[in-house]
Amino acid sequence: MAWQRKILRVNLTEGTTQIEPLNMQWAQQYLGERGLATKYLWENMDPKTDPMSPDNVLIFATGPLTGTMASTSGRYAVITKGPLTGAIACSNSGGKFGPELKYAGYDLVLIQGRAPQPVYLLIVDDDVTIVPADEIWGTTVWHTEQWIRSRHNSPLLKVASIGVAGERGVRFACIVNDLHRAAGRSGVGAVMGAKHLKAIAVRGTKAVHVDDPTRFMQAVKETKAVLWDNAGRRELTELGTNAMIDVMQEFGGLPTRNFQDVQFEGYDKIDPEAMRSPKPNGHVNLLTNKACFGCTIACGRIAHIDKEHFTIVNRKEYWHASGGLEYETAYAFGPVVGVDDIDALTFASFLMNEHGMDPISFGVTLAAAMELYEKGVITQADTDGVELKFGNAEALTIMAEKTGTYQGFGQVLGLGSKRLCEKYGHPELFMGVKGQEFAGYDSRALQGMGLGYATSNRGACHLKHDVFAADMEDQTGRGKAKPCKESQDLISMIDSTGLCLFTTCAWGAEDFHRQIDAACEGEWSVQRLIETGERIWNLERQFNNAAGFTAKDDSLPKRLLEQPAPSGTAKGRVSELDTMLPEYYALRGWDTDGVPSAETLRRLGLA
Amino acid sequence: MHKSLLIDPDKCTSCLQCELACSFEHEGAFTPAKSRIRIFEFEHGRRSIPYTCTQCEEAWCLHACPTLAISINHETGAKEVSDALCVGCKVCTMACPYGTVNYNVDSGKVIKCDLCGGNPQCAEACPTGAITYGLAPSAGRAAGAAA
Amino acid sequence: MRIVVKTAGLLGRYLPPGSTKNRAQLEMPAGATPTAVIEKLGMPHGERYLVALNGEIVPQRERAVRVLAEGDELAIMPPLKGG
Numbered sequence: 001m002a003w004q005r006k007i008l009r010v011n012l013t014e015g016t017t018q019i020e021p022l023n024m025q026w027a028q029q030y031l032g033e034r035g036l037a038t039k040y041l042w043e044n045m046d047p048k049t050d051p052m053s054p055d056n057v058l059i060f061a062t063g064p065l066t067g068t069m070a071s072t073s074g075r076y077a078v079i080t081k082g083p084l085t086g087a088i089a090c091s092n093s094g095g096k097f098g099p100e101l102k103y104a105g106y107d108l109v110l111i112q113g114r115a116p117q118p119v120y121l122l123i124v125d126d127d128v129t130i131v132p133a134d135e136i137w138g139t140t141v142w143h144t145e146q147w148i149r150s151r152h153n154s155p156l157l158k159v160a161s162i163g164v165a166g167e168r169g170v171r172f173a174c175i176v177n178d179l180h181r182a183a184g185r186s187g188v189g190a191v192m193g194a195k196h197l198k199a200i201a202v203r204g205t206k207a208v209h210v211d212d213p214t215r216f217m218q219a220v221k222e223t224k225a226v227l228w229d230n231a232g233r234r235e236l237t238e239l240g241t242n243a244m245i246d247v248m249q250e251f252g253g254l255p256t257r258n259f260q261d262v263q264f265e266g267y268d269k270i271d272p273e274a275m276r277s278p279k280p281n282g283h284v285n286l287l288t289n290k291a292c293f294g295c296t297i298a299c300g301r302i303a304h305i306d307k308e309h310f311t312i313v314n315r316k317e318y319w320h321a322s323g324g325l326e327y328e329t330a331y332a333f334g335p336v337v338g339v340d341d342i343d344a345l346t347f348a349s350f351l352m353n354e355h356g357m358d359p360i361s362f363g364v365t366l367a368a369a370m371e372l373y374e375k376g377v378i379t380q381a382d383t384d385g386v387e388l389k390f391g392n393a394e395a396l397t398i399m400a401e402k403t404g405t406y407q408g409f410g411q412v413l414g415l416g417s418k419r420l421c422e423k424y425g426h427p428e429l430f431m432g433v434k435g436q437e438f439a440g441y442d443s444r445a446l447q448g449m450g451l452g453y454a455t456s457n458r459g460a461c462h463l464k465h466d467v468f469a470a471d472m473e474d475q476t477g478r479g480k481a482k483p484c485k486e487s488q489d490l491i492s493m494i495d496s497t498g499l500c501l502f503t504t505c506a507w508g509a510e511d512f513h514r515q516i517d518a519a520c521e522g523e524w525s526v527q528r529l530i531e532t533g534e535r536i537w538n539l540e541r542q543f544n545n546a547a548g549f550t551a552k553d554d555s556l557p558k559r560l561l562e563q564p565a566p567s568g569t570a571k572g573r574v575s576e577l578d579t580m581l582p583e584y585y586a587l588r589g590w591d592t593d594g595v596p597s598a599e600t601l602r603r604l605g606l607a
Numbered sequence: 608m609h610k611s612l613l614i615d616p617d618k619c620t621s622c623l624q625c626e627l628a629c630s631f632e633h634e635g636a637f638t639p640a641k642s643r644i645r646i647f648e649f650e651h652g653r654r655s656i657p658y659t660c661t662q663c664e665e666a667w668c669l670h671a672c673p674t675l676a677i678s679i680n681h682e683t684g685a686k687e688v689s690d691a692l693c694v695g696c697k698v699c700t701m702a703c704p705y706g707t708v709n710y711n712v713d714s715g716k717v718i719k720c721d722l723c724g725g726n727p728q729c730a731e732a733c734p735t736g737a738i739t740y741g742l743a744p745s746a747g748r749a750a751g752a753a754a
Numbered sequence: 755m756r757i758v759v760k761t762a763g764l765l766g767r768y769l770p771p772g773s774t775k776n777r778a779q780l781e782m783p784a785g786a787t788p789t790a791v792i793e794k795l796g797m798p799h800g801e802r803y804l805v806a807l808n809g810e811i812v813p814q815r816e817r818a819v820r821v822l823a824e825g826d827e828l829a830i831m832p833p834l835k836g837g
Contacts, residue, residue, distance in 0.1 A: 068637050069627045069732075096623070103638065179651050205712075207630070207638035217631070228734060231801060235763050235832055246762035246776070247831045250806060268775065272763070290652040291622035296734045298620040302652050321653035468835035472804040473813055505835065569811050 001209040002064035002519040003027055007040075008106045008128060010121060012195055013054060013113030017121075017128040022107050028522055029605065031529075033063035034090050035496035035536040037079035037108055041088070042539060044110065047546040051083040051187075052169065052194040054114035060101065060160070060200065061108035063498025064520050067099035067208040067293075069217065071224045072500035074099055074293025081547070082186030083194075084171045084361065084416050085435040085459040088543045091174070091188045092463075092495055093160075094292030095181030100158040102498075103204025111195060120148065120161075120199040125206060133198040138164060140354045141176045148201045161199035162189040163356035168406040169193060170414035172361030172437075180300075180323030180353040181292065186436060186458050187416075189356050216518035223511045227296050232505030236299040237289060239272040241327040244440070245334075246271050251472065252568010253445030255438065256335040257390045258367035259431045259557075262442045262565045266340025270330050274342055279306060285342055287321050297502055301325060305350070309343040311397050322350050328462075331440030332363025333400075337370060338390030348400040355404025364437035365417040366399055368429045369409075377424050384408040434459035434553050443560045443577070445570035446471040448480035451580045452488070454554045457540035463501060464491055475569065477576030481583040492540075493533030535604040538588075538596050542606065551594035554581060609684030611743050612720075612727060614657050618737035621646050621655035628732035632723055641711060643720040644729045644738075657738055659729070660707040660720035662686055668719070671702035685722040693717055755824040756781055759791060763832045765803075768795045782822060789818040791828055804831040 009018045030036040037059040045057045059079045066073055076098025082089030101109065104123050111121075115130070118137040122129045136144045145159040159177065166173035166189030173189030174182045183189075192198075210216045227233050235243045248254035249267040256264040268274060275286040283306040291298035303324025305312050312318040325345055329352070333345040352359045366388075372378045373388035380387065384402070386395050386409070402410030412420060417437050421430040431438050436459025443450025448467025453460045466487040467480055490509060494501055497516060509526045517524040560575045585592060589600030601607040626642035634641050644659035662684050669677040669686050676692035677699060679685070688708075693716040700708045700717060708719040720727075722740075730740040761769065761776050769778040782791060788805050797803070805812045806829040812820055822828065 069624070069631060099639075103640065205638070205640035207634060207636035207641075209636045213631075213635065224734070231764075231798065232833060232835070235834060239763055243763040243832070244834050247804065247834055250760065250762065250829045250831055251804065252809075273775075287653055289620060290655070291620035293623055294627060295620070295622045296624070298622060298735075300652075304653075320650055322651040466835060469802055469833070472802075472811070472833075475811060569806050569809055571809070 001211050001521060002068065003032065004102060004105050004107050004208070006106055008109045008123070010109065010111045010130070011113045012111065012115040012119065012130070012197060015115070015130055017130065019126070029532070030536060031064065031493065031496040031532055032107060033061045033066070033075065033077045033496045033498055034079065034092070034492065035532065037061035037077060038088065038090070038536060038539050038543070040108065040110055041079050042543055044112070045081070047081070047543050048548065049081060051081040051086065051191060054195070056081050056191055056194070058111040058188070058191050058195060059108055062098050062102045062106070063496055065515060066498030067102040068210060068519060069220045070294065070499055070515050070519070071220070071227055071296040072292070072294055072503050073498055074295060075498050075500055076101060077495065078175055078183040078188045080188055080191045082188065082458065083169070083190045084187035086547060087434050087459055087549060088457055088540050089186035089188050090458050090495070090540070091183035091185050093175070093177055093181050093183040094295070094500060095178030096293045097158040097160045097177035097181075097202065098498070099293045100202045100204045102208055103206050104202050105204065105206045109200070111197065114194065115196040118196045118198055120201060121197065122152070123200065123202040125204060136198055137167065140164070141356045142179060142354050144199050145179060148199060152201070154203060157201045157203050159199055159201045161356070162192045163354065163404060164406055165355050165357045165404050165414065166190055166193035168414070170357060170403060170406065171416040171419065172358040172365070174356050174358045176353055176356050182353065182356070182358070184358045185360070185461065210519040211521050212518045216515065219514040219518050223507060223515060224296055226511065227503060227506045230506035233297055236297050236502060236505065240289065240299050240301045240325075242272050242275065242325055242330045244327040245330055248440065251445055252565060252570050253442045254335050255331070255431070255440060255442045257338045258336060258364070258371045258429065259438070259442065259559055260371070262445060262568050262570070264335035264338070267335065269340040270325070270334045270342050270345055275301070275303065275325060281306065281308060285346060286324060292500070295500065297500070299502060303346050305343050305346050309347070310394070311344055311347040318347065318350060323353055325349055328440055329359045332359045333396055336363050336367045336440070337396055339393045339396050341393040344393035344397050347397050351397070351400040351404050357404055360439055361416055361437045362400065362403060362413070364431055365413050365420055366396065368417045368421050368431065369413060371429055372421070372424050372426060377426060382409060382412075428558055431557055431559070432460040433556065434549065436460045442565065443556055443575040444565040444573050445475065445568060447475065447477045447576055447580065448484050450556055450560065450575040450577055451477070451480055451484045451584060454556055454577055454581065455484070455488075455584060457537070457544055464488055466491065466504065475573060477580040481580050481587055485584060485587045488537050489530055489533035491533070492536040493529045496532070496536060531604070535606065538600065538604055538606055541596060545595060551592070554594055608742060609662075610741050611662060611684070612659065612722070612730060613739045613741055613743060615737050616654060616656040618735045619646065619655040619657055620735055621648055621652060622734065624732040624734065625657060625729035625738055628728040632728040633718070641718065643718060657729075658707070660686070661705065662720070662722070663705075667702040667704065668699035668708050671698045673698060680721070680724070683722045683725045686719070687721045688717055688719060690714070690716050755784055755822070757791070757822055757825065758827045759795070760827065760829045761831060763834070765797060765830065765832050768797045786822050787818055787820055788812055788822070788828060788830070791822070792830060797830065802833040804833065805829065
């Protein structure tokens, strides 16, 4: 048990919905969520498919532990082919939507085709309806959630939806659930838009059962205590993920002004201390913290913007509280665009949630545009008259809104950094991998992070490996391939359970094993779980190889390979990807072209 | 004087572990739809408030029940529903001014907080101390009367 | 000798009272090491802190032997990850 043993298949072209049994053989090989959905994607579409075409398949998947008592059991993942990258997209979100889908009785929802007219999907347990969405097409995520609940007179409906950005194909549009949690990266929201699917609304009143309730509850209780007592957990609860900004500043790994610098002079105006400190007029940014479903950490921030601030002084509709700054939003609206106005950052963050966009990709794309502007490649004639200089807080918020509503230069920013830089003849200014922009860690200071970025199957990403400990101990590339590979396998497994990666501040493989083994049918040893993770990683790689990616795509921008870090503890260093990558391929059992060997595929049951 | 569920909404992060624990205790599986305690969220999560039966003195539910299915557990003070006697008429759900007695479609009976016989699992599960079980200070906040 | 200690996050609570912006001046005996500073401040044992001396990383194995000098700036950062 722990699986609901059912999937929902929706064909939007035909207007049909169908409940099918879950393939339990696949569940035993791929667990759930990220892994299981990757298998379903692989079996249901040609990897060469255009991501924006009706033939792309869009999957919302829960894990076996989603909706159980295990700490952080609120996760679900969206798996599809990403329009930002052309690679497999694997975007994971918390909030309360995922468990609700599980309580409605489904392990995953698989969506095919394209609706002739805009629609949303209404799921109330076994009742599944495709409903016309004309009245909400063209509106925001926040409006859509509220409208659907009112329309069905059901405040308990949980909603995942897109804004105009997703409808209009912004390449980094995301899917937002519960107002401010998001399946954020790789443009999964644009896939939803291309399918004319505005939202999924779900209410579930069924139960999730586990295999051995007594053993499961004992494991849950003990692992929860371990998590609660952990120092890293306390940092996340009290300060949020943005605690990282002070560490990265000191370390010199905080990407600044499109990665021209690695430290940002204004960091202490946007750090956790700044979020808690009153301004001269008494306004305090941070209000409280908030948990996703089942979470013992509660790293989420709830903040509000100073009503006197230029961004909202005449816009009462933004005077309420909403999701506040996390580290990645602070980085993407702060250092990488050179802005240190905390209210402007918070407003940009609200806009991302309201319009459904990935803050990382938006911020790094804007940073590239700012560098092009400062170099004189683009001018105010291109930017709707906005002075697109680093540090211009107004430019940040204006462009966030223009992109979210698909107006003017926002349409160009909506291409993402790679396409934007190519459009203006400067592909070298794109800061990312496989078309996806970097998170807030510089590969010259964190060498293992650089290897992880280069090899991540969804393009540059900081969440698919964990080499932080080794990177902060030794700033060379030596010995980084092994922890990179091993953590990728571990995390592929964790992402397939329904639990949150942030538990790894306290938990190791053994802690996941105890909970999975008690909850799920079958024997789930640590070794089997890690091998499951490795199988998932290799299947994602097979998808990308079949989509046309090669070893050439496992690379970093020249800026990080050739221009030394100008300051910080890694001053003078460049990324050592060229030595790390061959070692990594060898450890993976891949040939020098990055293709899994026949033996590797056989070992993992992928041949 | 009986102990009661003490609610401090300022500490609630809306993690719903109380709902999970409650449903597991009473249903043997995880199903927040059947939890006897509920979290209500306001203003994009700025406030989250746990809400359940206050085991009020007046006990409207008890007096309204035509089959005498609701009785007081004198050890805990909880008003408890007897599944054997409940016929699912729902009169108690209308009588309760707090809306904390609810009808369970699957069983055809009503469900409400019974303080888990004196070891309330919601308080046990709450990681932040937003829900505790103890003697209410005279000016303290009891369950349901919060905020 | 006097050194400057910098930290971040909740570790700031271990700095002497009156410290601001997670910085403090600290009086240490001659020959003191980063490990001695961590102990003097009472920061919990067994954590994998990030330690930098005057902007250079001090690996774990050197923390108990590297000798500090007057005016040194020692950064002790919490073992964060993710974000």
